[in-house]
Amino acid sequence: MDIYCGDAAFEADTVLRRATLPWSMYESGTAVAAALEAAGATLGANQRQPNGVDLTVEAVFEPVEPGFIGRTEKHVAERRELRPVDGRYRLDPGTYVIRYGEPVRIPEGRVGFVYPRSTLLRNGAMLNTAVWDAGYEGVGEGRLHAGHPIELEPDARIAQLVLARADHDDTYDGSxxxxGL
Ligand SMILES: O=c1ccn([C@H]2C[C@H](O)[C@@H](COP(=O)(O)OP(=O)(O)OP(=O)(O)O)O2)c(=O)[nH]1
Structure with a gap:
């Protein structure tokens, strides 16, 4: 392919785009922001990241009874909502469930993944998350594991949602x- 005749820089850029765009598996942060705003989210400027959108912590819970997963039925355990003390959730080491602050809508042709904010990891904590299905709409939850004491302000950014292009069968229609809408 001759990319050096004429405006070489322009043509090289064009060739590069043709070569890379079909392989661009993930959406840009702007596209993820648009999907969240379509679901009714109000995003701050600091939530917009190059590759996704930061999600905030809206509530922190502690399960207070056993949950249940059977072959056909499931039950999410009753939980106790923790209250901030002097403006902070002060978490001892342990396992918590957090609810995010933003409504999410996963567009058709996409699948969502939520990753912990790296500062969480750097403080010895972890957010465990599952697959966000095409067609899901709601205010989701995740598992927060605190390996050491950690303090969180309500509405602090804790995670990042990214969207990948994906084939799928039907769209999410689960329980x-x-x-949360
Ligand atoms: O960490 C996550 C991952 C996903 N979700 C949302 C989006 C997802 O589409 C929905 C259902 O997730 P999943 O299919 O894993 O749930 P399930 O336990 O299989 O329930 P169901 O049988 O209703 O699908 O929950 C979360 O809130 N948190």
């Missing part, structure tokens, strides 16, 4: 559809 969590519309949760």
């Amino acid at each position: 969590y559809q519309g949760e």
Whole structure:
């Protein structure tokens, strides 16, 4: 391929785009922001990242009874909502469930993944998350594991949602559809 005749820089850029765009598996942060705003989220400038959008912590819970997963039925354990003390959730080491602050809608042709904010990891904590299905709409939850004491302000950024292009069969129609809306 001759990319050096004419405006070489322009043509090289064009060739590069043709070569890379079909392989661009993930959406840009702007596209992720648009999907969240379509679901009704109000995003601060600091939530917009190059490759995704930061999600905030809206509530922190502690399960207070056993949960249940059977072959056909499931049950999410009753939980106790923790209250901030002097403006902070002061978490001892342990396992918590957090609810994010933003409504999310996963567009068709996409799948969502939520990753912990790296500062969480750097403080010895971890956010465990599952697959965000095409068509899901709601305010989701995740598992926060605190390996050491950690303090969080309500509405602090804790995670990042990214969207990948994906084939799928049907769209999400499970029991969590519309949760928290
Ligand atoms: O960390 C996550 C991952 C996903 N979700 C949302 C989006 C996802 O589409 C929905 C259902 O997730 P999943 O299919 O894993 O739930 P399930 O336990 O299999 O329930 P169901 O049988 O209703 O699908 O929950 C979260 O809130 N947190």
